[in-house]
Amino acid sequence: DGGITQSPKYLFRKEGQNVTLSCEQNLNHDAMYWYRQDPGQGLRLIYYSQIVNDFQKGDIAEGYSVSREKKESFPLTVTSAQKNPTAFYLCASSMSEEETQYFGPGTRLLVL
């Protein structure tokens, strides 16, 4: 069963804590993306990766970090430097950077 999985579905972060959101795909897609969505707003790009061991900053990369050690995996770490992390985080993948992006189910991050 091919697709994109994200975990956890809900994540709670304490002040000063780093948390990592998981994104895995078995679609054999080269490109992967992380977006942030705030209520009533569109998606904003945090980071993207076109190939393994390479990634680029998007519009709102400050306070976030990523890694791409495997083609299938693109985890996102929300660091303590991100002062307003409460949002819906969406991971997507595509065959290449010009192709249709398909989304995972999302992770909702809340601050305690």
Next chain:
Amino acid sequence: QKEVEQNSGPLSVPEGAIASLNCTYSDRGSQSFFWYRQYSGKSPELIMSIYSNGDKEDGRFTAQLNKASQYVSLLIRDSQPSDSATYLCAVTWYNNNDMRFGAGTRLTVKP
């Protein structure tokens, strides 16, 4: 700065009517255009993609692209209550590695 604009709505139509959703974008170097549907609390799902001027039909959905006027629209015929969702327009540009999204239009189809 590449921008994608949508009327946030809400747009309300009666069941069985045609819903018309519009999107404008700022740069003529645009390449590909996408419409996604997003139910409340869920992730976006692709409805249609369109790459060249004109109309593209898929079931009850028709995407219309006019590059000269820099707009893309989505028509939903015979609207159903299950079509009630937020519709996101997305655009990619030549030699660019990201996809820009509009803020979305919230559609409500009333029985």
